[in-house]
Amino acid sequence: MTGPMDRRTFLKRATQVGVGALVVGTGAGIAAELLVERARRPWDASFFPPPGRPRVAVVRAASYDADLERIVLDGLEAVGADIAGRTVVLKPNFVEYEPGAAINTDPRLIAATVLAMRRLGAAEVTVAEGPGHRRDTQFVVQSSGLLESLHDVDTRFVDLNSAALVARPLHSSFTDLHELWLPQPILDADIVVSMPKMKTHHWAGVTLSLKNCFGCVPGRVYGWPKNVLHWAGLTEAIVDVSAAVRPHLQIVDGIVGMQGNGPIQGTPMKAGLLVFGADPVATDVTAARLMGFDPTRVPSIAETARFLGQGDPERIEQVGEDVERSAVDFATLPQFQGMKVGGKPGAGVDAGPA
């Protein structure tokens, strides 16, 4: 139980206590391990049909005081969201709350999305989250103003950390988890909408609609802060969890995002953008590009692009704002400079399998 760890195990587990920076510069050996691993195809292809040419919409929204209901409605229609008669669960990011910090999906955007979904004919809309950092869900959702906003639009909140659970086998095996216990409300929904904040992340580079799926994994089984997932390898867990949740739609809140030491201690970054999509990989590819990242260098996006969705920008139908002209340079921690567009490949990118 307490024997020496091999190199790969150590690299995975290093992130559990936040030692990702340790592996920077350990370079070629780990890169070689990853190249060997990339020859594997750790997923069941019968569950993941080849991606098509998904549409992703980039829409400007100058502030949270804009007509967000109209903007969201237009964004959803632009990506062909078929909502009529469906039950919808909005899964925002409420990992933590700090006054004045841009940690969470803004409650005004969530409330506007509830209203937009209803206008599109949704049979039912609920908002669900299992905070990944705070165990006290009530503190996060009350202090942030989420519950009040949901009350205003007469919508129910579900705490995914204490919801009923169902075991689901994984159809990808980047981790050794084999199965996940996922909340019934997520599995029962016709439409799950991943609504992340556009943020940098101090272990993963960025956190967008794929990483946001961590909030579907219950803390009472997997610990706080979703400890088992970090222990299983952060990149691998992002891939397996997002492949299990497979959010049908994505709305990325980049009106005010977070840069630097995200996902909690970074600084606000006004990008004035919302990203809409129906393919989580394509959406994250687009959002990462808008943040000034090269998505092929973000391990979780690069790996999911192999099987879960469309990772090739040339095969993503971009509508709305032009991605390159709209891109905003989100500052990163030094170890992630190599993930940025124009960053020197390998410079600090090597977070190994973490």
Place this chain on the structure above:
Amino acid sequence: MVQNRANASDNARMSAGLFRRAAARLSAARSDGGFGPRPGLAAEPEPTALAAIALGDDDARRWLAEHQRPDGGFALVAGDVVSDAATALGALALPPGQAREGALDHVVTHQAQRLPANPASPHDPSLRGWGWTPDTFGWVEPTAHAVLALQVMRPSAAGPLADGLAVLADRECEGGGWNYGNRVILGVDLPPYAQTTAVALIALQGAQPELFARGLSALDRLWRAERQGGLSLAMALAAFRLAGEPAAEEVERALDAELERTALLDDAVTLAWAAIGAGPGLDAIQRPA
């Protein structure tokens, strides 16, 4: 039954009221003899153990005894993931006997992994503490539960107990109080939180007096900033009550208001901690003099 040992008679009356309200709400989570994490869900170890402590509930104790694993632990098992962090709480809930001793044996023999030192997240690599799941890193909350159980019921487990106390000292945030498991990440001091600070104080109960005093001071500041959190308030109430701190009265009023306004989101763990903080269950987790 519902009398709290608070000093002032007004406070005792208020405690009785809060206890009754929290206990009534908690009862809605009863399921198959135990307690689910919220009403309508199957019983699980953590809410059942806390409810057993809070309510002195024999059915809940029986559920625990019937669901104890052969290794003495109480766990949610999800495939290969065994979440056994509720074992220490189970031990606190059980009456004296073989089942309780088995749970304590499990606590003593299932400590966390040691991880190498690293300046990005400084911690003492010689220490272990307890994790949420076997063979993972030690975190403040599961470590605090284990320290509490050992302090109350098996102080003879000197090695693991000293390790747990040292982990709590090692992970103390700058200025006092606790975050989830680390005090610094990538050179940035992490802030303490009310809930994690409260659980550490509940475990310490005066052990390591300077550490404890800094934690109490931090909690007195933190709960005011985090007063919209039901679990934070409930655990702060228990921590202050155990310490005999007058702040308990103010926390209790805030908690009662939240219970009235939000039903604490019907979260059984939160309701159970509220009932423990306001009721006789506090005696079950009090460190012997």
